[in-house]
Amino acid sequence: MEEENIEGINGNDDEVQDKKSKKAAKHDGGVADLERVTDYAEEKEISSADITNAINIFGDKRNKEAAEKLAKERELQKIHVKKEDIELIVNEILISRQQAEKVLREHRDVVSALEALIN
């Protein structure tokens, strides 16, 4: 549903009627305003300027960030955690398994994970 593929429709009878009812609704104050909040609006285009450079800079930055995040996650995944430790945290602190696993990986051993969680 890309916009540029859509051709405008020439006004038929129904559309004219729609416009009329819209006009009537205008005097409805707040209701009409609220209605407009969800209206469809055309996007404004930037006047052609040299922006490719900027796009590349931000793109590089984004890639770097993504790579760093991935590396960090990989690092965390490397840490070995015991299933029973996760169970213990879930049972004692009443949090979800994912949360428990994350905290455990970050703190590496179960006692310091528990300590971190009660602080």
Added chain:
Amino acid sequence: MPSSDPLPPKESAIFRKILKCYEMKQYKNGLKLAKQILTNPKYTEHGETLAMKGLTLNCLGRKDEAYDHVRRGLRNDLKSHVCWHVYGLLQRSDKKYDEAIKCYRNALKCEKDNIQILRDLSLLQIQMRDLEGYRETRHQLFKLRPSQHASWIGFAMSYHLLGDFETANSILETFRQSQSLNETYDYKHSELLLYQNQILQESGNIDKALKHLEDFSAQIVDKLAVKETMGELCLKLGKFSTALPIWEGLIKRNPENTLYYQKFIEAKQTKDSDEIVNIYKKFQSEYPYSICPKRLPLNVANGDRFSEIVDDYLRRGLRKGVPPLFVNVRSLYQHDDKVKVISELIHGYHNSLKSSGHFSNADKEAALPQEPASALLWTLYFMAQHYDHLRDTTKALEYINAAIEHTPTLIELFVTKGRIYKHAGDLVEAFKWLDEAQSLDTADRYINSKCAKYMLRANMVKEAEEICAKFTREDVSAMENLNEMQCMWFQTECALAYQRLERWGDALKKCHEVDRHFSEIIEDQFDFHTYCMRKMTLRAYVGLLRLEDVLRQHPFYFKAARCAIEVYVRLYDKPLKTEQQVEEFDTENLPPSELKKLRNKQRKAKKKAELETAQAVQAQVKKEQHNKSRQLQNQDGDPEAPQLDELVPEKLARPDDPLEKAIDFLRPLQVLAKECIKTHLLAFEIYYRKNKLLLMLQSIKRAKSLDPIDPNLHTCIVKFYKALKVNGEINEHVRTVIDKETKLLFDGRDADAMNQDVLKKFPNSFHHVLQVARCMYELDATKRNTAVQLVMSFDFKRLTLEDATLAYNYFTTGVFGVCESSANEYKVKCQQRFPHALLFKDQQSCENHMENVKVEWDNDDQQ
């Protein structure tokens, strides 16, 4: 548009028109067009068309059909991004955001660069606060459509929300520079600049922010924001001489903004109270009609200077008859010396006004004109409030009665009289006076609400509803309408009244209703994600997002959540019998004949109940039909609102797991109201019952960091100590953590020793003594007498009504075991101390009183 099932050109054109119609909200046209395709025998099962028809139907409120069509469409064309997208939109309209995100992801698998899907995905991500995901999606959009404004703004915002101010700023800066200069600067541009400035400020680079503001102030149309920000930034940078004229100018713009005066004085760099008072005096002469420069110096002035200006301030208020005069100065009552001055002054006015009609003898000797007759009235009114604030009920009543005698038609007087009774603990008398006030002006909504609130405090829910009904819509019940209007103060007070009446289910229903309002407010932000971006009101938008993040911090939520938690904990301690059990309760011990009667009765009752439920079901069906037709008729009702489970008090009062329900209410408090000690004390009560040692410890630690000497915290610590002793086997890791933490917490003492320590440290604090007594009994039931004696012997003169109520409730709810005689003894003593309080009145005499009233009525009738 790649689809596994492409349409020929003619149908394809029609299909595009359907999309357009959907976007333009021309749903009926859309349906007609869909029909054109679907009636063609070749395409009756065309997936994408079916999906779009479903989506359009959904917008017309025909939800069941909508799901039907969309699912069928999807089944027919699983490879189509349109079908997945549509299914996502449908889920979204049902507020199933997680499901919707999954659908969008599937849609993107079919077509990874689809702008519309990415946009919709980003909306859901920001709504769910998946900020990392939002940034990723925003970056995709930025890459695909760098020529659009919104791409830049959204991309910058994603960094801003993640706290990367620098990148956010550099994106906006690049964007700003890329805009050609000949464009006219409008409101949107102005807002964008202010938003950029906000980012600079938040990054902590104040210098840069000031420079930015100075450079672009000519392009910003919100001049007030420029001035305020400029003044603030100058103060932060210590540029006081630049700041001074800015704040002076702002005072000139609006001399009633207290903040401007504060900032002006900050720029003056003075802490000397005389000097500050002089500054206010100068503004007083400059703006003789404004209140701020008259009221604000009262906060800083001391000694004779204070007497002098408060004298002026009070005389002016009493002369003109300013009703909220007392409320205006109430904040000064935290300083005892100021209270003394005010007290002397008003007594002086009272005496002089009575004898000569002047505020003072000096005025009389100077032969000044007399004060208006109403001055005495307002003085009496002030005095009544003054003594009420100091909780001197007798004097407060004396003055309010004198005032009412003076002018029996002033509504404020009756409100105050009611309030005096409320503070004295006579809630019935209190509501009667409010009802009187309300009857004097039934068109005054404020008085009406106050009256309802006082009725709720007296546990009169039905009466309160009737009073409110004077202002609610006529065709629905007041209770329903107040819920619809999200009237939370009323619902919370209702919940508390039901809690006092031990109608647990009703109390919970009200609490859940309040909770749902908060969920709804969070839902309501959805539309703003697109709207604010389009209108470029980005500062307001970020403000909204941050508000929604902490929405449940609001005191309204706290109150309701606290009530719900207390009720759920109570229901855990003493679960209600199931409805069946209630019925079967007495049958065992009845003689056969009685039993037979009872069975007959039950059978009849059952029949009646069945009939009633049948009728209720019918009514419900009718109501639903009515609602449906109404929704179809006027589209302003939100057809997208999902149906929530109905809240049934009987069911709510019998939860499967009350503690889990309590935790649901607790969670937001733990995140958002963590600076309130009550949160952690409530948490402790829940975890104590769940026997979760580490979480108990967590609550104690958090509470302790807020207030290490809180009396209730002490009780928690003792209970925790006891719990440790009772628990036999504890996991070794848990043990390690607990041992380490308790070393500090217990400091080598046992529970008894800790209890004695607290008593030694705070023998003069009633709350500490009360908790010590409570722990004493908890630890050793044989020490009950000592514990009771401890509470009983505390000087009654130093108790407030709230203290006494709490202690008395301890006696009656079994905190010290069953001890009726002690409770009665305590009650008698409290009665002497608080003669008005209903709680301590003799039940017998109360009933007698009511009886007497009734007899009088009957006699009247006979005559």
